[in-house]
Structure formats: C-alpha cells, structure tokens
Amino acid sequence: MPFAYVFIIKLFITGIFAIIITPIVKLITFRLGAVDMPNERRINKKPMPTSGGLSIFLTFVFSAVFLFKDVIPQKEYLYPILLAALIVVITGLIDDIRPLKPMAKMAGLIVAALVIYFVADIRMDTVSIILFGKINLGWLSLPLTVLWIVSITNAINLIDGLDGLAAGISIIALTTIGITGLFFLHVSTMYIPILIFVLVAAICGFFPYNYYPAKIFLGDTGALFLGFMIAVLSLQGLKNATIITLATPVFILGVPITDTLSAIIRRLMNKQPISSPDKMHLHHRLLSLGFSHKGAVLTIYCLALVFSFIALVLNYTSFWGSIMLLIAVAIGIELFVELIELVGPNRQPLMYLFKMIGNKQFRDEQLKKFKVKK
Numbered sequence: 147m148p149f150a151y152v153f154i155i156k157l158f159i160t161g162i163f164a165i166i167i168t169p170i171v172k173l174i175t176f177r178l179g180a181v182d183m184p185n186e187r188r189i190n191k192k193p194m195p196t197s198g199g200l201s202i203f204l205t206f207v208f209s210a211v212f213l214f215k216d217v218i219p220q221k222e223y224l225y226p227i228l229l230a231a232l233i234v235v236i237t238g239l240i241d242d243i244r245p246l247k248p249m250a251k252m253a254g255l256i257v258a259a260l261v262i263y264f265v266a267d268i269r270m271d272t273v274s275i276i277l278f279g280k281i282n283l284g285w286l287s288l289p290l291t292v293l294w295i296v297s298i299t300n301a302i303n304l305i306d307g308l309d310g311l312a313a314g315i316s317i318i319a320l321t322t323i324g325i326t327g328l329f330f331l332h333v334s335t336m337y338i339p340i341l342i343f344v345l346v347a348a349i350c351g352f353f354p355y356n357y358y359p360a361k362i363f364l365g366d367t368g369a370l371f372l373g374f375m376i377a378v379l380s381l382q383g384l385k386n387a388t389i390i391t392l393a394t395p396v397f398i399l400g401v402p403i404t405d406t407l408s409a410i411i412r413r414l415m416n417k418q419p420i421s422s423p424d425k426m427h428l429h430h431r432l433l434s435l436g437f438s439h440k441g442a443v444l445t446i447y448c449l450a451l452v453f454s455f456i457a458l459v460l461n462y463t464s465f466w467g468s469i470m471l472l473i474a475v476a477i478g479i480e481l482f483v484e485l486i487e488l489v490g491p492n493r494q495p496l497m498y499l500f501k502m503i504g505n506k507q508f509r510d511e512q513l514k515k516f517k518v519k520k
Contacts, residue, residue: 153340157347160209164201164351171201172355172362180242182363197242198356199368203235205348206375214344218337226266227378233258234299234374238367248421251366252296258374259295263288268381270294295377301402302373303366304409307429308443310357312364313349315401315450316372320346322398322454323380326461338382345375358440373402394460397475400453401428401446404479408488415490431486 172195175181180197210224218224237254240246246254262268270291272280283290306312320342327339349372355361364372380395396403405428413420432442456475460468477496484494 156209156213157343159213160205160344160347161351163208164205164348165354167204168198168201168352168355168362171198171204175200175242175362175365178239178243180239180365180367182365194360194363196363196365197239197367198352198362199364199371200235200239202345202348202352202364202368203231203371205351206231206345209344209348210341214340218341218344223266223337224341226261227268230258230261230266230378231371231374233261234370235367238365238370242365242367255296255299255370255374256292259292262295262378263291266378268378270381291381294381295374297406298377298380298399298402299370299373301399301406302376303369304427305402305405305429305446306364306369307427308358308439309360309363310353311429311443311446312369312372313353313356314443314447316376317346317349317353318447318450318454319376319398320349320379322457323376323395326394326398326458327382330461335382338379342379345379358443394457397453397457397460400456400479401450404428404483405488408483412489415493426488426490428486428488431488435486 175195175197178197180195182194182196207228210218210228211220233254237246237251237258241251268291269287270283271287272282302312302316305315324339324342324346327342328336331338352368356364376399380398409424409427410420412426413422413424418424428446429442432445433439437445456471460471463471480496483489484497487493
C-alpha cells in the first residue's frame with residue numbers, strides 16, 4: 147500500500163484514539179480535582195473538568211511511539227522531546243489541581259526548554275532576516291531558544307479563554323508549519339512534518355469535546371503542552387528552510403503573539419505586573435463588543451487563517467514584495483488593535499493621526515484641550 151494511504155489511515159486511528167480516551171481523561175480529572183470553578187474571570191457558569199490536554203498528550207505519545215515508530219527516529223529525536231513535554235504536562239497538571247505561583251510555572255517551562263536545547267539538540271542557532279541574510283547567533287542561541295519556547299508557550303496559554311479557541315488556533319498554526327516543512331525541508335527530515343501532523347490529528351480527536359459548548363477544558367495541562375510543542379516544532383519545521391525569514395513563524399502565530407504583546411503593553415501602561423490577570427484579552431474584547439461565544443471563536447479562527455496565509459505568501463514573494471506586505475500587515479494589525487481597544491481605551495495613536503489629517507475642527511479641539519491642560 148502506498149505510504150500516503152498508510153499515513154492517512156494512521157492519522158485517522160490517532161484521531162479515533164483521542165476520541166475514545168478523552169471521556170476517560172474527563173473522569174480522571176474529576177477524581178484529581180482538576181476542575182474550573184465559575185468566578186468573575188471565567189466564562190463557564192458551572193464547574194468544568196479541566197486538564198483535557200492530558201488526552202492530547204497521551205494520544206500523541208501513543209501514535210508517535212507505536213504507530214509511526216518506523217518513520218520517526220525514537221531514541222535520538224522523539225524521546226527527548228517527550229521527556230521535555232512530560233515536564234510541561236506535569237507542571238500544567240499540578241497548576242490545574244492547585245494553582246502554582248507564576249515563577250514556579252515558569253521554572254517548569256525553563257527546565258523543559260533546557261531539555262530541548264541540551265538533550266534534544268533543538269535550538270535557534272541561526273536566523274534568516276530580510277536585509278541581513280542568515281545570522282549565526284553564537285552564545286545568544288541558548289537564551290533566545292529558551293525565550294522563544296517560553297514566550298510561545300505562554301502566548302497559547304493566555305489565549306485559552308473560550309471553548310475550542312486554543313485548540314483551534316493550534317490546529318491552524320501546526321498545519322501551516324507542517325505544510326511549510328513539507329515544501330522546504332530536506333527529504334531526510336520529513337519525519338518533522340509527520341510528527342506535526344500526528345499532533346494535529348490528536349488535537350482533532352479532542353476538539354469535538356472542547357468546542358462550544360465544551361464538555362472538558364484544555365486546562366493549563368493542554369494549553370502549555372500545545373504552546374510548548376508549537377514552539378519546539380516551529381524551530382524544527384522552519385530550521386533548515388533558507389528561504390524562510392524570521393517573520394514566517396511570527397506570522398503563523400500572529401494571533402497569540404498580538405494578544406500577548408498587547409497584554410504586556412497594556413499592563414505596563416497601567417503600571418501593573420505583567421503576570422497580572424485581566425479581562426482585556428482579544429476574546430474578552432470581542433465578547434464585550436457584542437459577539438456571541440461561538441462568533442468570537444470563529445472570528446479569531448479567521449484571523450489565524452489570515453496570518454497563516456500571509457506566512458505562506460511570504461515564502462513566494464520578492465524582496466520588495468515582502469517588505470510591502472510586512473508594512474501593510476503591521477498597519478493593519480495596529481488599526482485592528484486600536485479599533486477593539488486591545489491595549490486600552492483612548493490609546494489609539496494611529497487613528498488619532500488619521501483624524502488629524504484634513505480635519506481642522508478636530509485639530510482646533512485638540513489644541514484647546516492641550517492649552518487647558520497646560
């Protein structure tokens with residue numbers, strides 16, 4: 147039988163395994179006390195079992211170790227990744243049962259990132275940047291690798307606020323990374339996109355239980371695991387592609403990165419700790435604008451698809467085409483952030499500038515306000 151058919155069948159089995167194991171995980175999470183109780187920051191109105199990401203992790207391990215053992219290198223490649231992922235899953239599971247302090251959670255992620263760097267030998271050792279070409283990072287390789295992994299992991303965790311949101315965003319991001327890897331990686335490293343699609347199949351099997359109205363949440367167990375794997379696999383899936391610039395993985399993860407950066411800027415401007423929680427994330431803002439739960443999720447899915455499409459287009463445009471595309475996208479993101487007040491109300495510098503153009507009455511009003519304040 148051709149490999150493509152065998153590959154599809156095994157991915158189908160992976161999804162079925164996740165469908166079967168998720169109800170069992172749901173019972174286990176209740177027993178462990180991993181339950182999200184309703185409060186002012188939660189969307190759920192009743193106690194919900196969390197740590198559903200445990201079923202994705204177990205499915206991923208089962209499929210990668212047993213179903214795809216002939217095509218994915220085990221001891222030298224897969225096992226170190228699974229070891230690091232296990233550290234992340236345990237950290238998330240503990241946090242779901244009894245919330246950890248931010249520094250304790252961060253410590254778990256850093257240890258897992260160090261395992262990836264030193265044991266799995268997956269690292270950001272070179273970057274390809276427009277205008278500068280390929281740059282060897284040298285001693286910066288370790289801190290930048292750890293920073294990339296921790297940042298992306300937390301970005302996915304932060305966006306996990308609505309039913310099916312983080313899982314759907316992860317499916318879109320991983321599929322884009324996998325497609326990119328299929329086109330640009332060497333045939334000897336085709337096991338990398340294969341592993342990516344194994345994870346996608348595992349998430350797809352869990353997704354029906356997590357989509358609105360959810361029967362089980364990802365929890366920190368799942369959100370941290372997915373964010374961690376996206377960070378690691380994006381380093382691998384994009385590593386050897388010389389055409390790909392640093393902008394590609396950033397655009398693939400455009401939605402969680404935009405949400406995270408906006409949260410950091412918002413909290414700094416409000417003189418709050420960066421780790422302090424609030425209800426101003428992208429999904430919160432869409433809900434406050436009148437979107438339904440499902441409508442907000444679908445809107446963010448569409449945004450993620452747009453970012454993924456841009457990431458793919460970047461690989462086929464000319465140099466100046468890429469520059470123009472990056473500028474246009476940057477302006478579009480800024481306008482979107484200002485329109486939904488993601489950084490906060492009355493923080494709309496670009497829209498303020500546009501209002502000033504050709505609007506003498508508005509300029510006079512602003513000048514009067516400035517004189518009064520002075």
